[in-house]
Amino acid sequence: MAHHADEAARPRRFSAASALRGAIRVPGDKSISHRALMLSALCVGESRISGLLEGEDVLATAAAMRAMGATIKRGDDGVWTVHGVGVGGLMQPEQALDMGNSGTSTRLLMGLVASHPITAMFTGDASLSRRPMARVTDPLGEMGAEFGASPGGTLPLMVRGLQPAVPITYRLPVASAQVKSAILLAALNTPGTTTVIEPIPTRDHSERMLAGFGAPLTVETDPDGVRHISITGPCDLRAQDIIVPGDPSSAAFFIVAALIVPGSDLVIENVGMNVTRSGIVTVLEQMGGQIERLNERTVGGEPVADLRVRASALKGIAVDPAIVPSMVDEFPVFFIAAAMAQGTTVTSGLDELRVKESDRLATMARGLEAIGVVVEEREDGLVITGSGGAMLPGGGPVATLLDHRIAMSFAVAGLVSTSGVEVDDTRPIATSFPDFLALLDQVRGAGL
Numbered sequence: 001m002a003h004h005a006d007e008a009a010r011p012r013r014f015s016a017a018s019a020l021r022g023a024i025r026v027p028g029d030k031s032i033s034h035r036a037l038m039l040s041a042l043c044v045g046e047s048r049i050s051g052l053l054e055g056e057d058v059l060a061t062a063a064a065m066r067a068m069g070a071t072i073k074r075g076d077d078g079v080w081t082v083h084g085v086g087v088g089g090l091m092q093p094e095q096a097l098d099m100g101n102s103g104t105s106t107r108l109l110m111g112l113v114a115s116h117p118i119t120a121m122f123t124g125d126a127s128l129s130r131r132p133m134a135r136v137t138d139p140l141g142e143m144g145a146e147f148g149a150s151p152g153g154t155l156p157l158m159v160r161g162l163q164p165a166v167p168i169t170y171r172l173p174v175a176s177a178q179v180k181s182a183i184l185l186a187a188l189n190t191p192g193t194t195t196v197i198e199p200i201p202t203r204d205h206s207e208r209m210l211a212g213f214g215a216p217l218t219v220e221t222d223p224d225g226v227r228h229i230s231i232t233g234p235c236d237l238r239a240q241d242i243i244v245p246g247d248p249s250s251a252a253f254f255i256v257a258a259l260i261v262p263g264s265d266l267v268i269e270n271v272g273m274n275v276t277r278s279g280i281v282t283v284l285e286q287m288g289g290q291i292e293r294l295n296e297r298t299v300g301g302e303p304v305a306d307l308r309v310r311a312s313a314l315k316g317i318a319v320d321p322a323i324v325p326s327m328v329d330e331f332p333v334f335f336i337a338a339a340m341a342q343g344t345t346v347t348s349g350l351d352e353l354r355v356k357e358s359d360r361l362a363t364m365a366r367g368l369e370a371i372g373v374v375v376e377e378r379e380d381g382l383v384i385t386g387s388g389g390a391m392l393p394g395g396g397p398v399a400t401l402l403d404h405r406i407a408m409s410f411a412v413a414g415l416v417s418t419s420g421v422e423v424d425d426t427r428p429i430a431t432s433f434p435d436f437l438a439l440l441d442q443v444r445g446a447g448l
């Protein structure tokens with residue numbers, strides 16, 4: 001797994017672009033790709049996955065599932081085949097599971113290990129080793145798993161699973177699809193009914209895919225609108241053919257780029273439009289962004305559309321904190337859109353951004369300052385004064401702190417900058433979007 005420690009940083013200057021045009025396709029959804037590999041590895045028989053994201057985070061999940069017994073291969077046609085071990089059949093990995101930069105791999109796999117009679121050591125890069133894990137070790141500990149963590153409860157962390165594990169009813173204290181999913185995955189091999197109570201809805205890919213694989217999963221919404229998600233285990237999963245739709249979080253960089261680069265008219269094909277993920281489109285439309293949904297359809301049990309995005313005069317807004325979970329990873333690039341809007345954009349309720357690959361509120365605030373944007377950092381959000389469509393001054397270098405989304409966001413900012421934006425390291429982009437730079441070069445036209 002790449003930790004980038006052994007090679008030099010790869011800085012790049014991103015300069016102003018002329019109109020973005022044409023049609024592009026973004027790679028497969030990262031959240032869905034992780035889950036497709038994990039669930040396929042828990043079936044007896046062969047599953048086939050098309051459109052799998054081949055980014056470093058997903059490859060970390062593939063390597064871990066192989067280390068626990070699954071056979072996972074990529075065909076020359078890009079389709080992945082997985083021969084699983086069956087629920088209950090995970091084997092003890094011989095070496096530490098290297099999770100690289102990936103929070104999703106780490107937290108979901110801890111759930112799987114928690115209800116198997118195996119012990120696994122989880123390690124990761126400097127960014128992942130700072131991220132909080134108590135949010136998963138607390139509920140998984142209630143189910144009977146044991147943990148040996150570094151002081152502060154961070155990686156490296158040892159997980160000893162229990163079989164049979166104990167079913168729990170757990171109310172999520174943070175809005176986190178990773179925590180919800182870790183518990184649901186542990187529930188697959190746990191006798192009895194495990195219930196996750198989700199007061200604030202988060203991405204529901206786990207629920208959709210578990211049901212698709214035949215897990216006995218029920219979702220009930222109580223009179224207060226709170227979701228109760230239950231699985232009764234132990235249960236078998238049935239091997240599937242899965243098509244992974246394009247990642248809206250990756251599409252977001254091109255949506256924002258096309259909105260802010262004058263004269264742009266860009267089609268982004270095959271973008272996942274699950275409402276638990278599409279908040280960025282809603283909010284950009286509220287700001288005046290012209291985003292047309294074409295050819296709406298269902299792919300692999302998920303809603304998908306092609307998006308036609310045209311350059312638009314954006315207006316600053318106050319973003320409703322209720323929409324935050326459906327665009328939690330899109331705030332870095334959203335802040336670039338806000339920097340180009342007319343007026344002030346106010347965001348709040350973004351505490352979770354402080355515990356992502358970097359502290360995304362602080363990292364974005366410092367980067368925006370470095371390129372001449374007026375920004376106020378608050379405890380739970382940023383307040384950004386937009387340029388009203390005028391080019392941003394530019395500058396840098398912007399510190400990306402091992403955070404792929406920071407690197408891509410400032411690459412987009414460079415497209416509307418007078419003097420260019422220097423990004424200190426583009427290597428982290430491979431975490432989620434290995435083809436990002438090639439696609440950007442494809443649509444950006446001639447630099448000024």
Ligand SMILES: O=C(O)C1=C[C@@H](OP(=O)(O)O)[C@@H](O)[C@H](O)C1
Pocket residue numbers: 030031032104175176177178179181203328329352
């Ligand atoms: O479940 C998932 O696939 C993810 C959930 C989110 O994290 P949290 O659950 O920590 O909010 C998101 O930020 C991450 O990129 C992917």
Ligand SMILES: C=C(OP(=O)(O)O)C(=O)O
Pocket residue numbers: 057101102103104105329356357405432
């Ligand atoms: C937060 C992210 O991922 P993870 O938590 O899987 O590292 C992300 O991709 O923005």
